[in-house]
Amino acid sequence: MQPRKTELARDALQAHRAPLDMRQRRLLILCDGQRDLAQLTAMIGPEASAMVIQLIQSGYLVSTAPPEPAPAPAAAPPATATTAGGGAPVTERRRSLVSARIYLLGILELQRHPQAAALLYTLQQARSDDQVVSALHASLEALPGLTSAGYCERVRQRLFEVLPETHLAQLEQAGVVAG
Template sequence: MQPRKTDLARDALQAHRAPLDMRQRRLLILCDGQRDLAQLSAMIGPEASAMVIQLIQAGYLVSTAPAEPAPAAVPVASPTLAAPAPAASAAAPVTERRRSMVAARIYLLGILELQRHPQAAALLHALQQSRSDDQVIAALHNALDALPGLTSPGYCERVRQRLFEVLPESHLAQLEQAGVVAG
């Protein structure tokens, strides 16, 4: 199964009005129709299968392959466990364990993909073409500098905060030296 976003999901990600927690939003950003359930589970964690089923049922995702009976049977017992618990209590420890340059890059690629602006498309391309950590940091820096001109201030600040949640501490220091991190 290779889930991909529906128009409802794109609207929800762009408008921030859907009742989605942070992990569901991250999963939606990653669901591009190219990654299968195993890849998503490696990026998000073992609960990705249950979250995908929940998001399909809610109309945020569609499967590009026929639904398989095994994944559908697993979340039947776990949707009630997956939704309330991570959203309230485990959010902070999970983000500390999941800091990575790849997660930060994928998150910002998803954000730039949502922007319907030529400058965002150019920034997206530059970030996609970045190979070394220094190139990625420079592309992240450029995108964060340009984002206030492309979106509302509140949205820009939320993107900045969430990016800093997943970016490794050592790379946060690099952005701080470049003047991107406030404080």
């Protein structure tokens, strides 16, 4: 199976207003009709097949063959946590400073503003974790002046979804994280 985007998906990716989380958006971008499910699983992770099925059912992807589950990796199963009510287990999302950095680099590239270009360069040149966190902080502080408040808040929320807890605490101390 080689899933590809529908017009609904193209509109959702362009408008940034669809009810998609960052991982779903990333998967939509990668679904170009050239990659099969095994390649997508290698890029996204073991939950890619379930996400593809969900996006097909939502009308964001189409495929010529029915979705097949990807083979389970031989490595350890993903970490799980139970819901507060003792319900079904929920898969934890992986957090990564690299993912946060790449996401914000992409956002800054889209801004077409000299200040965004300077922030992009600073974030690209950051080598240590502290430099990266500092560049993330500077970018988040400048973003409200470069784009709409709603877009800025969505970027902030998605960034905080992937940022490791320790680095999120650093931004919280700097006053970037609200509440």
